[in-house]
Amino acid sequence: MTQDSRRFLPPEAIARVARLEILARNVVEGFLNGMHRSPYFGQSVEFAQHREYVSGDDLRRIDWKAWSKTDKYYIKQYEEETNLRTTLVVDLSESMLFGTQGKTKHEFATQIAAVLSLLLLKQHDAVSLVTFDDQIRSRIPMSSKKTQLLDILNGLASEAPAKKTNLGNILAQVADQESRKGLIIIVSDLLADRDGLLKGLRLLRFRGHDVMLFHVLDDAELDFEFSGPTKFEGLEDAGELVCDPRSLREGYLAAMQAFLDEIRKHCAKFVIDYQIVRPSENLDAVLLHYMNHRMGMHQSQRS
C-alpha cells in the first residue's frame, strides 16, 4: 500500500471497516446491493410477495402457477438486487485545509471517501470519485474492479486543496454525467455559494439520485472556542478580521446555527441524508451513525 493509501486508509480504519462490514450484514439489507435491502421492488431473484393483477401490469409478471391453483391473476413481486452505482464527490477547496484537532477537514473528508470506497468495493459495487474546488479537479470513472480503490486513493491524493468552492456548478456537472440513478455521496464543508449548493442538491434529487451529505466541520468551527486577541485570516480569500473572539462568539454561533438549520431544513425537504461530521470523531462512529440513519430513512420510504 502506498504512502497515500496509508494516509487515507489507516490500518486501524481498515480494521474498523472490516468490522463495519460484519455489522452491516447483521443489519440486513443495507443500501448496498446484495447485502442490503433494496429500497426498490423490481425483477430480481428474491421473491417478495404476490399482488393481484390490475390492468396495466406487465403480463410477463403474472404467476401462472398461482392462476392454475386459484384461477386468479397474481403478479409476483421480487426484491430488486441491483449493483449500486456510487459517486463520491469530495471537496478539495482551500477551506477544507482548516483543522484544529491534528487533522484537517480535507484529511478527514478523504478518509471518509476512502473508507466508503473500500466498503462499497468490498460489496462489488461500482464506485466513482469526483474531487473539486471551483471546478472538477479529478474524476475516477465508475468501476467495481479491485483496482478501483487504488485509483480512488490516487485521485484523492492527486490534488491539494487550493482554490475556492463552486458547489452548485459541480453538482450540476455530476448530475449531468451520472445518467443512471445512483448514490451521490458528497463530502464537503459546504462553505460555498449557498444558492448554488441548494440548487445542485435539488437537481441531484430531481435526477433521481440518492444523495448523502457528509458535512465536515471542525470543532473550532462549530464551537468557536477561541480566546485572546486573534487575527482570523479567511481561507478562500474570505477576508480577515482582528477581534476578541469571545466577544463575537455568540454572534458567530448564531450565524453558524442559522446556516446549519438552513442546510438541515433543505435536506429534510428533499430527502437527503445529512450528517455533520467532525474530524475529532472516529470514522466508524460516523459511518455507523450514518447507516442507522440511512436505513431508517428507507424503511420509512418503503412503507
Next chain:
Amino acid sequence: MTWLSSLFFNPSIALVGAGLIAVPVIIHLINRVRYRRVQFAAMEFLLQAQQRNRQRLLIEQLLLLLLRTLIVLALLLLISRLVLDPSQFALFRDSRTHHVVLLDDSASTRERRGETTAWSEGLAVIRKLAAEGARRPQTQRLTVLLASRPNQPLITDRDVNQPLVEELASRFDPASFLPTHQRVDFAAGLQSAGNLLLADKAGVRELHVVSDFRSRDWNDQKPLASQIETLAKADVSVHLIRTTPMAGPNLAVTRLDGAVATAAAGVPLRLTTGVTNFGTEVATDVRASVYDNGVKTPATVIFDRIEPGVEVLHEVDLQFPSPGRRRVEIRLDTDNYPVDNVRYLSVDVSAAIPILIVDGDPAGDAASYVADALAADPAATGLQTTIENADILRRRPLDNYRLIYLLNVGELPPDSLDYLEKYVRRGGALVMAVGNSVRGDAFNRTFHREGSGLAPLPLGSAPVEFVLDVTSSEPDLKAGDHPAFTILQGDDNPFLDAVHIHKLFEPSPEWVSDDLARGDSSKTIARHKSGRPVMIEKPFGAGRVTLLLTTAHPEWNDWALNPSYVVFQLDLVKSLISNGPNQSLRIVGEPIRLSLDPATYTDQVELSVPEADGQRTLRLQAAPQQDAAPAATANQPAANPADPAPATPEASASGNIRLVVEQKETDTPGIYTVRLTTQNQISEERLYAYNVPLEESSLAVIPTDSLRKTMGNTERVYIHEAGELSWVEGEEAGSEIRTLLLAALILLLLAEQWLGYRLSYHPAKGQVAR
C-alpha cells in the same frame, strides 16, 4: 512637582504612577498589534457576527477600557494619597520647619485616666513629634515652652535629630518630669510662642499647643482666639492637640478657713470646710478627715450628698490645747485627681489675744463693760483685756495688742496720737466710742483732721438727745451689713430691736450722710432710726477704725444691758482682727518674700519645703537691700503687727536697709515653714499654707465643637483629638476622600467584572452549535 505636592501625600508615586493610567490603553493597543493568527474557514459567519455587533462591541470595549483606566486611576489616587485639603499634609516635609510646642503643665494635667495622665500624653506627643522630625534631619527645629513659664524655654530652637530624640526620651519621662500644681496663663504662653515664631522668617512655622483644654481656660476665650488668629494670619499653622478626651468625676476640698487670727489655746476654733463635686453624678457619703500637725484628729466631716457642681459646706470645731503654730489639713479619699483632695491651713494659736482698752474717763465704767463683754471668762473667749488710761499709748509698744479700744477719749497728745496712727496704719484695729469727755472741736482736730486722721467722720458740736417715744415700735438701732451683726440679724433675733439710744453724737452738718454720695472709703454699719449714723467704719492704712457715735456703756443707750452687746463685741473683735485675707493662706506658685529688719534678725533663713515624700530643708541667706517701697511690705505677712518681722518705728534704727530673701519655688502644695533667727539667737517660725488653685479642680473639658467655635473659622488652625497621633505622620491626610476612593474602586471593579463577564462568552456546559 509643586502642584503635585499640594495634591498628593506621595507626589513622587503620583508622578510615576501617572503613566500607569495609560496602561489599559497600551494593553489594548498591544493586543491590537500582538495577536494570534488563525487561518479560518468559516469567515463568513465571523464577519457576519462582527458586522452585526460592531457598534455594540465598540461601545462596550470603550466602556471596558474606560473602567479599567478608572480602576488604575483610583488605585493610583489611593496609593499616592490624594488630599483635597492641602493643610492636612504631614507636619514633616522636606522644607525647613520650626516647631514650637507650648506644653500645658497646669495642675489639671495630673488627672489620671486609666494608666495615663494628660501630662504623660502631652509628653508622648512631643516625643512623637521629635521622632517623626528626626526622620528628616537637618530640616526640622524644635522649641518647647512650658505654659507655666513660657519665657524660659525647655528646649530652644534645636535641630531635630536622633540625639535630641534620645535626650527627650530621658528628659521627658513622665515618671521624673512632672507638671506644676499651678494654673497657667495661656495668653502669656501664646504670646511667647508667637514672638518666637514671628521672629523666625525662614521656612515653615508650626505651633503646637499641647493641653488638656479645660473649659475654664478655653471656652469662649476671645483673647486666646484672637492671638491664635493673629498667628494663623502670619502663616503659622496652629495645632491644638488635646491630651485628654473627657473629664472624669472629681471631688475637691475647696474650702478650709475660719477666724484663725483669733485662734487661742483651749478655745474651740470653728473652721469652715467645703467640698465641691466637679463631676456629673451625685456623690454620697463623702468623708473628709482632719489632720492637726500631721496627726489625724477624731473629727471626720461627713458630706451626706453633694450634687454635681455644688459646694457643700460644713463647720468643724478644732481645739488646740497649747499655743503654737499648727498645720491643719483636711483630706478626702484619693481619686483620679488627687491634687485637690487635700487642703492646708496654718493656724497661729495664741495663748491669749491681747486687747487694750483705753478709757478717757478713769472714773467711768465704759471699759469694764467692754472688758466684761470680751473676756468675762478669758478661757472661753481666748481674749485678754487690759484697761489703761491714754498714757499707755506712749509708754508701751502698741504692736503687742491685736485690738485697741479708745473709749470716751476726746483728744490725745501728739506723740500718743502718732503711735496710735502708725499702729493702725500697719494693720492694727481700733474701736473708738464717744462719751461725755468728747468735745466735737477737739475730737475733730485730733482725730479727723479734715479726713486725714483716724476718725471716719467729723463730729458736730454737741450730741443730740432723743425723747423716749413709747408709742413707737420702730427699733432705735438699725444694723447694716457687717460681720459683727451677722448673728444678730434676722427676724428670729429680736435683741437688737430692744436697744434704745437716747443720746448720739451727730456728724458735722457738712458731712454727707449717704455712703455712696460721699464717695470716701468709710462705711456706715449701723444707723439710728432717725437716719443718723451710729457706727461707721473706715480703713486706715492696712488697719481699720470703727467709730461708735454713742457710748460703749449704758450712759447714752442701754445696749450694754442687752444680751446682744456681748455677741456684737465678740464678733466685732473677730471681724477686725481677721481683717483682710489670711496672709498665710496662699496659692501654689506665689513666692515667699521676706523683708526682715536686720536689727532684729540675722540673715540666716531656714526654709522647710513640703515634698511628695516628706519635707526638704533649704538654708537661705537674706541679702541686704534698700527698702524702696515700705508700703509694699504691708502686704507681706511680716506686716502683721503681731508678727515680729515688721519694721516697727522702734525697729527702723538701721535705716531703710532690709534683709530680703525670696523663695520662688513654691509649687508643691502643703505647709511651708520659715525659721528665722533673731539677733538674740532665738528661733522664730512662720507657716505658709499653699494650696492648689480652686480653678484647677474644674476638670470639664471643652468639647471640640466649642473649641472650634471659640477659634472661629480661622484657617490653619487644626484640632487634634486625644490619643490620635496619626496626624503627626500625616496619616489622616486625605482620609476624607480615601473612603470615597475605596468605595469607587470597589464599584469600578465590580462594574469591570460584570462588564467583562458580559462581554466574554460563557456557554452552558456542553452547549455547542449543532
